[in-house]
Structures are given as structure tokens and as C-alpha cells.
Amino acid sequence: MERTALVLAVVLLIVGLGIGVGVGRYTAPVKEKVVEKTVTVEVRPLEGKTIQFGDIVASTVALETYTPILEKVIVPDINKYAELLGYDVTFEALLDDAQAQAAIHLEKVQSFKAMGVNFLICGRWSSQAQSALSYVNENDMIMFSPSSTSPLLWIEGDRLFRMCPNDMVQAPAIAEMLWSWGIEAVIVIQRGDPWADGIYNILEKEFPARGGEILARVRYATEVTEFSSYLNQMEEVAKAAVEKYGAEHVGIEAISFSEIVTILTQAKDYPTIYNLMWFGSDGTAMTQQLIDDAPDHADHCKVLSTLAAPAESPKWTYLYDKCYELINMPVSFYTACTYDIYFAYVHIILEEQTTDPTEIADHIIPYCYDLFGSSGWCRLDEKGDRYAANYDIWGYAIIDGKCYNTKFGLYDGTTAKVTWYKTAITPEGETTEGLTPPGHG
Numbered sequence: 041m042e043r044t045a046l047v048l049a050v051v052l053l054i055v056g057l058g059i060g061v062g063v064g065r066y067t068a069p070v071k072e073k074v075v076e077k078t079v080t081v082e083v084r085p086l087e088g089k090t091i092q093f094g095d096i097v098a099s100t101v102a103l104e105t106y107t108p109i110l111e112k113v114i115v116p117d118i119n120k121y122a123e124l125l126g127y128d129v130t131f132e133a134l135l136d137d138a139q140a141q142a143a144i145h146l147e148k149v150q151s152f153k154a155m156g157v158n159f160l161i162c163g164r165w166s167s168q169a170q171s172a173l174s175y176v177n178e179n180d181m182i183m184f185s186p187s188s189t190s191p192l193l194w195i196e197g198d199r200l201f202r203m204c205p206n207d208m209v210q211a212p213a214i215a216e217m218l219w220s221w222g223i224e225a226v227i228v229i230q231r232g233d234p235w236a237d238g239i240y241n242i243l244e245k246e247f248p249a250r251g252g253e254i255l256a257r258v259r260y261a262t263e264v265t266e267f268s269s270y271l272n273q274m275e276e277v278a279k280a281a282v283e284k285y286g287a288e289h290v291g292i293e294a295i296s297f298s299e300i301v302t303i304l305t306q307a308k309d310y311p312t313i314y315n316l317m318w319f320g321s322d323g324t325a326m327t328q329q330l331i332d333d334a335p336d337h338a339d340h341c342k343v344l345s346t347l348a349a350p351a352e353s354p355k356w357t358y359l360y361d362k363c364y365e366l367i368n369m370p371v372s373f374y375t376a377c378t379y380d381i382y383f384a385y386v387h388i389i390l391e392e393q394t395t396d397p398t399e400i401a402d403h404i405i406p407y408c409y410d411l412f413g414s415s416g417w418c419r420l421d422e423k424g425d426r427y428a429a430n431y432d433i434w435g436y437a438i439i440d441g442k443c444y445n446t447k448f449g450l451y452d453g454t455t456a457k458v459t460w461y462k463t464a465i466t467p468e469g470e471t472t473e474g475l476t477p478p479g480h481g
Contacts, residue, residue, distance in 0.1 A: 085393050090130045093385065094152035096162035098187075099140040101298060101329060105367045110135060113362050114379055118386045127390050133382075138162075140262075142171035142233075153179050158397045159389075161381050163200065164374075165297075166190035166235035167262070173200055180397050182404075184385070186377035189322065190238035194423050199397075201404055201424040203377035203384075203415065205348055207235075211242035213346045213431045213451040214293065214321060219250040220458040221317065221344070222478040223291040225281045227274050229258040229303065230295035231323075239295050239321060255281050255290075265299070267306050275310040282312060288478040292318045294343065300324045304337040320345035325434040326372050326445045335443030338436035342475070344448060346431040348373045351416030359414040360467075370445060370467035373415055377426075380413030387411075428453045433460075439470050448475050 097106055110133055118131050134157060138145035145168035152160060153175075160176070163169025163185040170192070176183045176199045183200045189207045193200060218226055226247065230236040236259075244254055256277045258270050274292070281290045292313055294300055300320070307314045318341035324330075325347035330338045350356045350373045359379055363371045388403045389395060404424070411418040419427045433449035444466040450459050461474045 084127070086389070086395070087128045090132060091159075091389060091395060092132045092134055092155075092157050093382070094136070094149070094155075094157040094160045094162065095133050096136045096138050096145060096148050096160070096164070096168075098138055098145075098164040098168060099298070100137050103135075103137060105328070105369065107135065108366050109363050109371070109375065112366060113359070114382050117379075118382050121383065121386060122390060125390060129390065131382075131386060133161075138165075138168055140165075142167045146171045146175060149175060149181070149183075153181060158182065158395070159385055159400070160184065161186065161378060163188050165233070166193055166238065167233040169193055169200060170234050173198060176200065182397050182401055184381045184404075186381055187322075187374040188235070190235045191242065192234050192238050194425055196423045198424070199401060201401075201420065203381050203408075203418060203420075203426055204374065205426045205429050207239045208242060209428045209453065210321060210346055210348075210431065211239050212246045212456065213453075214239070214319070215243055215246035215250060215252070216451060216456060216458050217344065217346060217433060217449075218247060218291060218293065218319060219252055220460070220477065221291070221319075222289055222480050223252060223317070223319075224289040224480070225253045225255050225285050226291045226293050226319075227256045227258065227277055227281070227313070228254060228293045228295065229260070229270060229274060231297065231299075232259045232261050235323070236295040243293070265302060267299075267303050268309075271303070271307055271310045271313065274313050278312040278316065282316075287316060289480075290316055292316050292341075294318060294320045294324055296320065297323045298327060298329050300327060300343065301330050301334050304330070304341055304343075305334050307341075308337065314341070317341075318343045322347045322374075325432075326370065328369060330436065331443045331445065335436070335438060338443055339438040342435040342437075342448075344433055344435045344475075346451060347434055349430040349432040349450070350376050350414065351412075353412070353414075353416070355412070355414040356416075364467075376413070376415035380411065380415050380418050383413060384408055384411060384418070430454075433458070435464075435475075437464060437466075437472050439466070439472050444468065444470055446472065 115133050122129050136148045149172040158181045160183045163183045164187045166188045169188040185202045191206050191208045320343045324343050325345035388407050405420045408418040408420045430453045431451040432447050435448050437446040446464045446466050448464045464472050464474045
């Protein structure tokens with residue numbers, strides 16, 4: 041037993057030494073082999089950058105209410121959005137004023153280009169958009185308008201995008217509003233600019249197609265402030281029309297902007313036209329200056345006006361409530377369109393990580409198709425204009441001694457029909473008895 045154990049120990053020792061030799065030989069250091077591997081690391085070229093937008097209001101009147109909305113709502117919200125997405129990018133808005141002049145608007149656009157600012161929110165009036173369009177196209181800029189509606193600017197492949205429907209939609213809505221009210225003959229008074237011309241060119245076909253007659257077209261220069269000669273012409277036409285059709289079937293269609301205040305004030309001296317029902321368009325809808333400066337005239341004439349209707353949604357409610365709290369007055373569809381333009385710009389710039397206007401322009405229509413913003417579905421057509429919408433019919437009414445913007449009806453873009461409300465409502469929630477159209481009986 042002892043011998044066996046000794047032999048076993050020796051054998052184990054020899055085996056152990058052999059293993060040790062083997063381990064030493066096979067675990068000796070070897071030459072390292074270098075393996076190259078490509079690793080993709082995300083690079084954000086815009087990190088730490090500040091990107092500026094050029095924002096041009098159409099007239100000085102707009103500055104009082106729009107400036108706080110831009111500074112305290114829009115700019116903070118787009119920067120918060122970028123931060124929530126994890127981007128270290130700051131956005132700024134540079135605000136300027138076209139002073140109601142197309143030529144000045146062009147100068148402001150040129151000034152922004154000299155500053156290296158290529159992303160614009162401007163061309164709010166079609167005359168201003170038209171004046172700057174060639175320059176924008178030729179100088180690699182983008183003009184995104186929240187409120188230009190002239191069909192004359194519905195152009196494929198240009199650098200003008202419009203977050204609102206154009207007047208190929210609004211003009212039929214106006215024609216239907218007139219006809220559904222019971223108007224059989226209308227006198228049109230309009231600005232002499234591309235926007236008003238665009239509406240009239242369609243209205244002169246749409247209204248007669250329904251059986252109506254356009255009695256006269258009174259066109260005034262945009263700089264006019266004295267309307268007596270125009271109103272006198274309208275008065276003479278209206279007297280004959282009232283005898284033929286009856287006063288309830290004759291109307292005035294005003295394709296105007298804030299000059300409607302002066303027009304109505306001076307119309308008081310022309311009793312026939314002053315006592316007819318007045319109608320308008322988006323240019324006369326929810327005009328705060330009319331409420332402030334001529335509330336009695338606004339209430340008397342009503343100025344029933346079409347304005348694209350935002351889709352009721354939490355996004356619209358959020359924006360409306362925040363702006364109302366800030367400026368103590370209602371905001372419109374066009375305010376929502378402005379808000380949505382900023383978010384469209386910001387999202388595309390962050391997503392594509394570029395400030396190249398050509399690249400950004402290529403993504404605007406596809407992105408807006410997927411955007412449901414504060415104004416509703418922001419889908420643009422192949423020429424960069426907003427698809428058709430419903431139109432609220434706004435007018436003015438004095439309720440408990442105070443004049444309000446008042447919603448009297450709705451034009452349904454799907455059915456092309458107007459509904460007149462039995463109870464009219466203001467943005468503040470005040471109500472009043474609705475209007476009863478005379479119809480065609």
C-alpha cells in the first residue's frame with residue numbers, strides 16, 4: 041500500500057510538471073491583432089446655435105396685440121418644444137412692421153436677407169406677399185404667410201407657403217352666405233389690390249350662378265381715406281335696386297380691411313345703403329378697431345363676414361385661452377395659423393438639422409400633412425396653400441351696452457351650405473338672439 045501510494049505520487053508529480061510545461065507554452069504572450077470597427081456617432085450640426093425668424097406684421101395697428109403674443113406665447117413655446125426634444129438650439133423672432141404698404145414690406149424682406157435671416161413669417165396681406173415674392177424666390181428665402189388668401193398667388197414651385205385657405209374657397213362661401221340670406225342683388229365695394237380683386241373675380245361668377253345679380257363694383261385705391269364719392273355712387277344704385285327687389289333682398293359686400301371703420305362712419309350720411317344689410321370677408325371679420333371706434337355702426341350694419349374656422353381641439357383652446365389672458369380680447373384663426381407656422385419651421389429645422397432654405401422648403405408640404413396644430417389639420421395642397429375649411433360667419437352686436445364680435449352662422453365646406461344660428465354667441469361666451477334671414481320667398 042505504501043509503495044503504491046509513492047509511485048502514484050511520483051506519477052502525479054510528473055504529470056503535473058507536464059501540464060505545467062504545456063500551460064506555460066500555450067499561454068505565452070502572443071502578438072496583438074488590431075481590428076478596425078466603424079462606429080456611427082450622431083452629430084447635431086445645430087447644437088448651440090441661435091436661429092432667427094423674420095416676422096413682418098402687415099400694419100402698425102397689429103403691433104399692439106401681436107407683440108405680446110409673439111414674445112410671451114409663441115417664442116417661449118417653440119423654445120420649450122426644442123428643449124423637450126433634447127436640442128440645444130435657441131430660436132428668436134425679429135419683429136418688424138410693413139406699415140400697411142407693399143413697398144415697405146419688400147424693403148423689410150430685403151433687410152432680413154442682408155442680416156442672413158431667410159425664414160420669414162410675413163406676406164400677411166396678399167398685396168405685400170405679391171410685392172416680395174420675386175425677391176424671395178430669387179434669393180433663396182421662404183415666405184410663410186398665415187393670412188394671404190389671393191388666388192392670384194396660388195403658384196406651384198414658388199417659395200410662398202400659406203397656412204390659410206385661399207379665396208377660391210372663401211369666395212364661394214361669401215356667395216352662398218349672400219344667397220342663403222336672401223340677397224338677390226348686391227353692390228360690391230372693394231380695395232384695389234390683388235387680395236380683393238381675387239375675391240371679386242370669383243364672386244362675380246359664383247353669385248350669378250346662384251341666381252343673384254352684382255349691381256355695381258366700386259373699387260377704391262388702398263390709400264384712400266375719403267369715401268364720399270364712392271358712397272354717393274352706391275347710394276344711387278341702391279335706390280333703384282330697392283325699388284326693384286325690396287330692401288331686404290339688396291345687400292352691400294365690402295371687401296375691405298380696417299378702412300371699413302371709415303366707410304361705415306361716412307355711410308351714415310347715405311340712408312339707403314346704410315340701412316341695408318352689410319356683408320364682408322375675412323378682412324372685416326373680428327375687426328377690433330371697428331368695435332373700438334364705431335360700435336354703433338358695426339351693430340347697425342352687422343357686416344356679416346366669413347372667416348376660416350379653427351378645428352375645436354385642446355390645442356386651439358390652449359392658444360386661445362393663453363392669448364386672451366394676455367391681451368384681453370379674442371384671437372382668430374389667423375393667430376392660430378401663425379402659431380402653427382412657427383412650429384412647422386422649428387420641427388423641420390430640428391429634424392433635418394439644417395438651415396438651408398432649399399432643404400427646408402422641400403419638407404414643408406410633407407410635414408404639414410402630418411401636423412394637427414392649433415388651427416386644425418395643416419395639410420397643404422401641391423402649391424403650398426391650406427386645403428379647404430369651414431367658415432364661421434362673424435358680425436357685430438351690442439349686448440348689454442357693449443359691442444362684441446358675434447358669431448351668427450357657419451358655412452360648411454363639405455356641404456357648401458350655410459347654417460344661421462338661432463342663438464348667436466361671442467368669444468367671451470355672451471349670447472344674443474340670432475338673425476333671421478328673409479330668404480327668397
